[in-house]
Amino acid sequence: MREALERVQAEVFSFADIPSIVNFLSSLPSPYLIAEELKSILPWTHTLRPPALHPQEARTGLSLARLGVKTTGTLLVPGTDTASLLPETSVILLPKERIVDALDDLVLYVAQHAREHLVAISGPSRTADIEKTLVLGAHGPERLIVLLLDQYP
């Protein structure tokens, strides 16, 4: 998983559980934008201050992956998740038990959740529209940080 993620220019860190990542997160630029499904899990109100008043002001976004594809470094998140879209730094939590082998597994998951707006993410946003020179950070995040979690509640 790590190699595949690094191949698409994501930064990867491993953590044992949720409490151990809070310190790491607070070293990233604030204000923060935290995905709905993480608000009940992360002790964010105490440690991750200040939260963004408006999503577009956030500098770091925090999201939770539905699954991660081992071979391609692709993460699946809800399509409405602006935390992985608006800020310049996107942090995505990937519990290890959600890692699948191949892209075909992701397609299968999408097929089974056909009513849901989903987005597959492979690396920080980029463009090569100027002379085919790769530039990270087009309209979306410039940095994608993936936190691999051994234990997820």
Add this chain to the structure above:
Amino acid sequence: MNKTRHALERALCDPDLAGKVDRATGITLRKRETLIRDSYPDWESLRESASEIRSRSVALLPDLVRIFTASVEAGGGNITIVEDYDELCRVVEEILRPYRDRPIVKGKSMLTEETGLRDFLGMRGYEVVETDLGEFIIQLLDQSPSHITAPAIHLSRHDISRIFRERLGGPDTTDPQILTRFARTVLRKKFLKAQAGITGANFLVAESGTVVLLENEANIRLSSTLPDVVISIAGVEKLIERTTNLSPLLKLLPASATAQIQNCYTSFLPPDPRRHIVLLAGKRMSLREDPVGSEILKCIRCGACLNTCPVFRLVGGHGYGTVYSGPMGAILTPLLSPEHRSLPYMSSLCGACTDICPVHIPLHRLLLELRSRSRKDFLSSSLFTLFRAGANPRAYGMGTSIFRKLPNTIRRRLLGPWTRKRGTFPVSPESFREKWRRRKRERNHA
């Protein structure tokens, strides 16, 4: 025909163009080779299954339109099937009318170019902003894309820097990173202000009514999630039967288009009351009856055949003078609008396009077939009558002796475009056959 000829002349007269296009397409081609070698030992079987999926989709198209419509409506989404460009533009405008006073953010869509939607809306007072970086740049220049997946391939960083400085007061730099950052800032404001978005579609899944969109910049994610209303426009050929059909397609498309194992973002948009789908049927539907048409409808618009085509690499997309260029464009365009029937001649028939096509479309054979069709038109043309007359020695002799006696200006006019880029050529006062006869006479006398 003339449009292509003028476009081609302009392209050939640009001293830097071939270098820029050749360099950019070469980079993608080499990266693609490496990617396939390292990551896709099963590439050939992926192509095989993708080709089958696309053939089946084209064969089932009327059913898929019906199923897709039902799925979208069952999911609470909106769908309108339109028959031609004009109807498509009118339907889109009607949906957008309440949002007229705000910018409309738009993702990349070749169908928009084909239908002239942006101009249609522009003339009616809508501010439609292209948000893909390449499209944004060429919109500033009021140009059309020169490549289906790399629209600004014909511009250098110096060109782009100058455009940003002149049109938007951009920074005085040619650094792609700073130029990209500048465009991001300009466009982020538009995204936050917009109430309506327009996207194209890469695939439409019939069984679920899902619109699938692939991108790298996140402009499509922004265009499809932030606004209150989102319109996706697509041709019926984008339909596939099932979500699981996506498996080979989602591997082949980014590898072929941009040499990536995966593009950054793939959005799966299910039916939603905020979202509208405008589906173009019409002529595309009847192309199925044509053996060439049913093959080209399989195309997934990766642009690999453009990158590998020796003609495209020399003249770029603008050299074709049409929306779609390269081998796929030279096939699709004349089928959609017969006045472009000379387009299949923009090929060396080397077959590189057929070798690279991820869905196994026999592109160079189709080009040959279309040439033979346009040859049938040629057989009844006046030029051919002239050629046939030339096959008669007497008529030929008479014709050429008259031709030689004409003033040079009239001769040039008769030969038309053939002489335009060539210098004047002296015409001997005596033809070879006349000279031959004279020499023979002289020898007999001697």
